[in-house]
Amino acid sequence: MKHLKSAVAGDADILVVPDLEAGNMLAKDLAYLDGAHLAGIVLGATVPIILTSHADSAEPRIASSIVHSHRA
Template identity: 55%
Template sequence: MAVFEVPGYDRFIIVTDAAMNIVPDLEQKAQIVANAVAVARSIGIDMPKVAPLAAVEVVNPAMPATVDAAALTMMQKRGQIKDCIIDGPLALDNAVSAIAAEHKRIDSEVAGRADILLVPDIEAGNMLYKSLVYFANAKVGAVIAGAKAPIVLTSRADSAESKLYSLALAVCSASK
């Protein structure tokens, strides 16, 4: 997962999974959320808000990301996923912008305030990662979480600064 500091955005944003899980199923997504929550807590986000991303905000059986997002939301509400608040499906705009969420009349604890963006697959995650770095000039640190110790995994094109931030994130994650 990657932790971004985006210029003009008021907090860190975590994107997962942009590098490891190609097309995670529901069970894998639940584990990815648990790993992301642990990383969020290691950097001081005590009760992270998780937005499972999709192209739309309503459940559509023809769009698996929306079905998984709704299931993850219910799993959190029933206590199967802990230490976070999940609401989805949410599109990227209303996950990170309160104005977009208000415009679309989305009433949610997560909409406009997401700390963790759970992408539906590696392609979406990789594009979001690179968009934040190259279009928004975001600073980033990335680790693979969920193993006995965090694993630093950087992109070949990552800057020296990003590699340093990744090492720092691994240290924070390992110390919790």
């Protein structure tokens, strides 16, 4: 453990990954191991991209839409 002293250490709201494969692995691990609530969007494209799994329930699909509608 690094024993970081910060108000936000260990309390991330957004996780940034280098590519789609890394993001997919991280999301599936968090959902399976920690019961995380997921939302997926891709930033930087000229068109909106909402990224969900074909096996997702309505909750992640709606969450992804809400996150995308509030992006800066």
